Amino acid sequence: NAGVTQTPKFQVLKTGQSMTLQCAQDMNHNSMYWYRQDPGMGLRLIYYSASEGTTDKGEVPNGYNVSRLNKREFSLRLESAAPSQTSVYFCASSESALGVLTFGAGSRLTVL
Amino acid sequence: GENVEQHPSTLSVQEGDSAVIKCTYSDSASNYFPWYKQELGKRPQLIIDIRSNVGEKKDQRIAVTLNKTAKHFSLHITETQPEDSAVYFCAASKGANNLFFGTGTRLTVIP
Numbered sequence: 001n002a003g004v005t006q007t008p009k010f011q012v013l014k015t016g017q018s019m020t021l022q023c024a025q026d027m028n029h030n031s032m033y034w035y036r037q038d039p040g041m042g043l044r045l046i047y048y049s050a051s052e053g054t055t056d057k058g059e060v061p062n063g064y065n066v067s068r069l070n071k072r073e074f075s076l077r078l079e080s081a082a083p084s085q086t087s088v089y090f091c092a093s094s095e096s097a098l099g100v101l102t103f104g105a106g107s108r109l110t111v112l
Numbered sequence: 113g114e115n116v117e118q119h120p121s122t123l124s125v126q127e128g129d130s131a132v133i134k135c136t137y138s139d140s141a142s143n144y145f146p147w148y149k150q151e152l153g154k155r156p157q158l159i160i161d162i163r164s165n166v167g168e169k170k171d172q173r174i175a176v177t178l179n180k181t182a183k184h185f186s187l188h189i190t191e192t193q194p195e196d197s198a199v200y201f202c203a204a205s206k207g208a209n210n211l212f213f214g215t216g217t218r219l220t221v222i223p
Contacts, residue, residue: 031209042118042201042213043156050209058210059113090155097209098144103155 002026006091006104013081013111021076021107023091031094032074033058033101034066036087043090049074050097081111114139116204118214125192126222133217135202136184142204145178145185146211150199159200160187192221 006023013019025032034046045058049068063085065077074093078085091104115138125131137145146161162169162176162185169176173192178185185204189196199218205211 033209040121040215042116042215043203044213045210048209056209059212094209097207098205100146100158100161101148101156101211103157105155 004091004093004102004104006089006107009105009107011107011109013078013109015082015111017081018077018079019081019109020078021089021091021109022073023075023104024073025091025093025102026072027093027095027102028071029093029095029099029102030071031097031099032068033092033094034064034074034076035090035092036060037090037106038087046076046089078109081109083111085109086111113210114142114204114206114212116202116212116214118202118217120217121215122218122220124220124222127192127194129192131187131189131192131196131219131221133187133200133202133219134184135186135204135214136182137204137212138183139204139206140180140183141206144205144207144211145176146203146205147176147187148201148203148213150201150216152198156201189219192219194221194223197221 033048047066092101143164148156150156202214
């Protein structure tokens with residue numbers, strides 16, 4: 001039982017490049033989330049998907065897009081990376097809207 | 113949206129002492145308050161949570177209290193151990209998948 005798996009673990013991009021962070025969960029959870037973690041800022045919600053086929057904006061969605069590919073997978077895309085998007089990104093899932101979040105191991109992204 | 117403030121940002125205690133971390137929230141409709149622990153370089157993990165119909169919850173050395181009138185909640189760790197050293201995050205939610213986190217407290221337990 002792997003829980004929540006996200007790739008890649010590390011990535012360095014140049015300003016303007018694009019990339020997609022992949023996330024998959026094997027717990028049959030309905031809800032999936034993308035957070036970013038910055039020093040002194042805690043965890044901020046970028047986008048979430050309450051169920052397969054739906055996605056909604058969180059606290060800091062600008063510059064990102066998401067796709068809920070199926071119940072297991074939820075990807076985060078940066079179309080044109082900016083230095084302000086340098087952060088650690090965490091994918092998470094939960095069984096329901098008020099359920100316990102299970103986090104992935106994180107992806108450290110640096111934009112030069 | 114919800115605004116969660118967390119204090120202190122850093123906390124050092126001697127092993128065996130108690131640690132208290134406090135959070136306030138702004139949205140009176142929030143009804144779910146979890147606490148997550150994040151060890152260095154690791155993912156956040158839930159350690160305890162409380163819902164608005166309960167004023168206090170305990171799990172061994174960890175307890176959380178909630179004051180809905182004052183809109184604040186606290187994490188209490190008793191008999192601290194070195195393995196309690198980590199960053200702790202409080203959070204608040206009123207459902208709809210939107211959990212707002214505090215900025216974290218770095219707890220250091222000194223042996």
